[in-house]
Amino acid sequence: MSKLSIHGLVKTYAGGFQAVRGLDLEVESGEFISLLGSSGCGKTTTLQMVAGFVEPTAGTVRVDGRDLAGVAPEKRDMGVVFQSYALFPHMTVAQNVAFGLQMRKIRRRELDERVAEALSMVRLSGLESRYPSELSGGQRQRVAIARVLAIRPRVLLLDEPMSNLDAKLRGEMHVELRSLQRRLGITTILVTHDQVEAMTMSDRIAVMAKGGIAELGTPQQIYDRPNSEFAFKFLGLTNELSGQVLSVGNGTASVRVGQACLPWKDAGLPVGKDIRFFLRPERIRLCPIEVARCRASVVTRLFLGGVWFYEVESELGSLRMTVLNAGLAQPQEGEVVGITWNDDDLQLAGAEVGHG
Ligand SMILES: Nc1ncnc2c1ncn2[C@@H]1O[C@H](COP(=O)(O)OP(=O)(O)O)[C@@H](O)[C@H]1O
Ligand SMILES: [Mg+2]
Numbered sequence: 054m055s056k057l058s059i060h061g062l063v064k065t066y067a068g069g070f071q072a073v074r075g076l077d078l079e080v081e082s083g084e085f086i087s088l089l090g091s092s093g094c095g096k097t098t099t100l101q102m103v104a105g106f107v108e109p110t111a112g113t114v115r116v117d118g119r120d121l122a123g124v125a126p127e128k129r130d131m132g133v134v135f136q137s138y139a140l141f142p143h144m145t146v147a148q149n150v151a152f153g154l155q156m157r158k159i160r161r162r163e164l165d166e167r168v169a170e171a172l173s174m175v176r177l178s179g180l181e182s183r184y185p186s187e188l189s190g191g192q193r194q195r196v197a198i199a200r201v202l203a204i205r206p207r208v209l210l211l212d213e214p215m216s217n218l219d220a221k222l223r224g225e226m227h228v229e230l231r232s233l234q235r236r237l238g239i240t241t242i243l244v245t246h247d248q249v250e251a252m253t254m255s256d257r258i259a260v261m262a263k264g265g266i267a268e269l270g271t272p273q274q275i276y277d278r279p280n281s282e283f284a285f286k287f288l289g290l291t292n293e294l295s296g297q298v299l300s301v302g303n304g305t306a307s308v309r310v311g312q313a314c315l316p317w318k319d320a321g322l323p324v325g326k327d328i329r330f331f332l333r334p335e336r337i338r339l340c341p342i343e344v345a346r347c348r349a350s351v352v353t354r355l356f357l358g359g360v361w362f363y364e365v366e367s368e369l370g371s372l373r374m375t376v377l378n379a380g381l382a383q384p385q386e387g388e389v390v391g392i393t394w395n396d397d398d399l400q401l402a403g404a405e406v407g408h409g
Pocket of ligand 1: 066
């Protein structure tokens with residue numbers, strides 16, 4: 054169990070391009086943190102600096118207080134699994150897993166024990182003498198993980214290791230890898246551009262943008278109550294509504310949005326101010342018209358299996374909404390329905406989303 058501390062990490066590539074701009078992150082002992090962000094935001098560069106493959110332009114990486122500046126990758130006690138994890142095709146599963154241990158001059162008896170243990174952790178016991186070409190994609194990927202676990206690293210670094218697997222297998226690997234990581238209590242950083250992957254596996258997620266951390270928190274915090282508008286729009290889907298403050302009084306405000314007039318809890322807004330709101334599609338519900346916040350007519354209805362997706366035209370404007378497929382009859386395109394949501398579901402946009 055090890056704590057990883059990253060302070061003021063910077064990487065400037067030749068030509069002056071800053072891929073990572075002063076990144077700070079504390080990964081607690083046994084914690085699983087994801088670096089989530091779109092392609093090119095600096096995730097891999099960050100991980101490579103932690104692993105020791107890329108030298109930082111500035112900043113420090115510490116494990117349990119020890120500064121790793123100048124320490125070679127193989128001396129860092131870190132296990133790294135890349136997207137393009139390469140197994141040795143001419144070696145069996147057991148030989149692949151043993152490779153790193155032989156490099157470390159581990160005695161035969163202990164080596165055999167550790168290989169067996171690592172393969173059992175990733176549930177591949179029995180496949181020791183197969184070759185990589187005789188394994189499925191998911192099994193190969195687990196060999197790559199076993200190979201890293203066998204060296205008993207203090208820190209596990211994963212760079213999109215599941216992005217080559219098909220969706221269903223990926224989902225299974227998320228659950229398996231997460232439960233393995235919990236059992237071993239191994240401090241882990243996962244790099245991914247897949248929000249579902251990050252949400253499923255992480256204790257906390259660092260949403261990255263332009264070489265820095267835009268938002269840091271538990272999956273639920275960053276999805277429901279992020280501090281930044283960037284994070285709110287980056288994660289999931291949202292409706293963005295424009296409005297104007299009509300009047301203020303008695304501790305509430307009244308806001309015009311489209312053709313509708315909505316009450317708003319914050320009376321501190323100046324009359325006439327242009328404001329924007331966010332409303333997540335899954336927070337809008339169908340309801341009887343008598344108790345609806347507004348009427349809406351169904352423009353598009355799509356069946357997505359687990360949910361129905363609707364585009365409706367309402368007094369507020371055009372809205373996207375999702376409804377769980379509970380096997381109930383659903384309104385048709387062209388039908389007029391009532392829609393509603395809870396007060397807290399409407400969030401004021403701006404720098405401080407979710408706290409307005
Ligand atoms: N060796 C390199 N030389 C120059 N630029 C690089 C190098 N490696 C990465 N970059 C640039 O740094 C930025 C961040 O890259 P990377 O860390 O790989 O992003 P991510 O993993 O988030 O997709 C990108 O714009 C990329 O083109
Ligand atoms: Mg990358």
